[in-house]
Amino acid sequence: MDSPLVVVFLAVIALAALLQAGFVAAIAFGVRVGNQKLEQFEEAFETGVVPQIRSAARLTEKAAEIAEKSLAQAYRVDGMVAGASRKAERYMDEAAVKLENAATRAAMRVDSELAVRAERVREHRVFRKLSSASAFITGLQRALEVWQATAATARAAEEIPPRPEA
Numbered sequence: 056m057d058s059p060l061v062v063v064f065l066a067v068i069a070l071a072a073l074l075q076a077g078f079v080a081a082i083a084f085g086v087r088v089g090n091q092k093l094e095q096f097e098e099a100f101e102t103g104v105v106p107q108i109r110s111a112a113r114l115t116e117k118a119a120e121i122a123e124k125s126l127a128q129a130y131r132v133d134g135m136v137a138g139a140s141r142k143a144e145r146y147m148d149e150a151a152v153k154l155e156n157a158a159t160r161a162a163m164r165v166d167s168e169l170a171v172r173a174e175r176v177r178e179h180r181v182f183r184k185l186s187s188a189s190a191f192i193t194g195l196q197r198a199l200e201v202w203q204a205t206a207a208t209a210r211a212a213e214e215i216p217p218r219p220e221a
Contacts, residue, residue, distance in 0.1 A: 144206075144210055147206070148203070148206070148207075151199065151202065151203050151206070152203075154199065155196070155199045155200070155203065158192065158195055158196050158199060159196055161192065162189070162192040162193060162195075162196055165188065165189055165192055166189055169186060169189050
């Protein structure tokens with residue numbers, strides 16, 4: 056073992072060990088610097104971005120609450136409009152019935168008066184004019200009946216079942 060090669064091999068092994076130790080030290084130093092930069096980045100993220108995210112979350116919650124309130128208000132308004140519409144339809148129906156009754160009474164009066172006058176003046180021109188007026192009133196009465204039937208059909212077709220309250 057006194058050969059000069061042993062010394063060379065031991066020197067190479069020592070040099071390799073020193074190089075390995077240098078690489079490990081460089082890697083450790085690099086990891087330490089990387090950790091410091093990562094900590095700085097985390098701190099910047101925590102101070103700059105996280106508050107913005109929390110603020111956005113609060114805004115989202117408030118927007119959801121406003122949307123829910125708006126939906127509830129829309130349901131209430133829809134109910135009020137439906138109620139007002141039903142009342143308006145009822146008043147229109149009542150007015151139509153009153154108008155129909157008034158037209159019927161007027162037509163009956165005119166018919167009875169025409170019958171009396173018809174007996175008096177059968178061949179006279181006035182009688183012909185009054186008979187056409189009677190026909191007009193009868194047509195008006197029929198038009199009111201058709202209008203009322205159409206309105207009732209339309210109302211039955213338009214009725215919407217009540218929406219469930221949320």
